[in-house]
Amino acid sequence: MRMEYKIFYFKSPFRSWVILMFLATTIFTSCGSKREPGRVYMPDMAYSRAYEAYAPNNLKKEGINYLNYPVTGTIRRGDLFAYTLPNDSNGYKMAAEVKNPLPPLDSNQLLEAQRLFNINCAICHGPNMDAQGPLATSGKIGGIANLKLDLYIKKPEGQMFHVVTYGKNNMGSYASQLDRKQRWMVVYYIKSEQAKASANKSTTPAATDSSTAKK
Numbered sequence: 001m002r003m004e005y006k007i008f009y010f011k012s013p014f015r016s017w018v019i020l021m022f023l024a025t026t027i028f029t030s031c032g033s034k035r036e037p038g039r040v041y042m043p044d045m046a047y048s049r050a051y052e053a054y055a056p057n058n059l060k061k062e063g064i065n066y067l068n069y070p071v072t073g074t075i076r077r078g079d080l081f082a083y084t085l086p087n088d089s090n091g092y093k094m095a096a097e098v099k100n101p102l103p104p105l106d107s108n109q110l111l112e113a114q115r116l117f118n119i120n121c122a123i124c125h126g127p128n129m130d131a132q133g134p135l136a137t138s139g140k141i142g143g144i145a146n147l148k149l150d151l152y153i154k155k156p157e158g159q160m161f162h163v164v165t166y167g168k169n170n171m172g173s174y175a176s177q178l179d180r181k182q183r184w185m186v187v188y189y190i191k192s193e194q195a196k197a198s199a200n201k202s203t204t205p206a207a208t209d210s211s212t213a214k215k
């Protein structure tokens with residue numbers, strides 16, 4: 001048996017060269033640049049799915065679709081029912097009647113809602129909701145709502161949810177960053193902070209409207 005092996009490899013040096021060249025080409029072609037993976041037989045492995053909120057969907061050509069929204073008419077398992085009011089002035093009007101479907105938040109959920117607000121909203125509205133976030137004070141974004149004003153204290157929760165879902169003027173939509181439950185949690189948090197603010201109103205001077213000043 002041993003003899004036969006020797007004969008196979010060393011009888012013809014040309015054959016060994018062919019085998020070596022074949023191995024070398026295979027190794028080098030599979031180590032190409034990561035941006036050009038060559039022939040992709042498992043696209044899920046060559047291109048990881050994009051989880052960043054603003055990542056462009058450049059996987060389409062490989063047949064992987066990254067959707068910001070669930071397919072129309074479907075909801076994710078465990079998600080709240082779809083929000084169907086349209087993104088127009090009529091939808092905004094009707095949203096006044098929409099009620100928060102969540103049961104009152106306990107203290108842990110309220111803390112989570114505050115965390116979500118501070119991450120997503122405080123950059124404009126400020127951690128105290130008085131339109132003193134860094135993008136407001138630096139003048140980068142104008143017309144930011146001071147949520148501690150009467151106008152916004154009286155704003156129905158459904159309309160707040162509508163605006164967080166679709167955006168309004170200088171404020172963008174948060175539908176792909178926050179799921180429906182998280183958006184309602186944040187609205188609940190705003191309402192509970194506003195309730196505290198209006199309870200304190202009798203003892204502190206009225207807040208000034210920095211939102212109209214910056215328009």
Ligand code: HEC
Nearest residue numbers: 120121124143144145159160163164168169170171174186
């Ligand atoms: C880029 C800055 C910016 C960020 C971030 C932002 N907002 Fe706003 N928000 C605005 C501006 C500007 C307005 C005023 C819109 C208008 O009426 O013209 C506004 C208005 C609102 C209103 C009043 C809605 C109404 O019916 O008039 C609510 C409630 C609100 N924002 C909540 C949020 C929440 C919750 C978040 C985070 C999920 C958030 N905002 C993030 C800029 C921002």
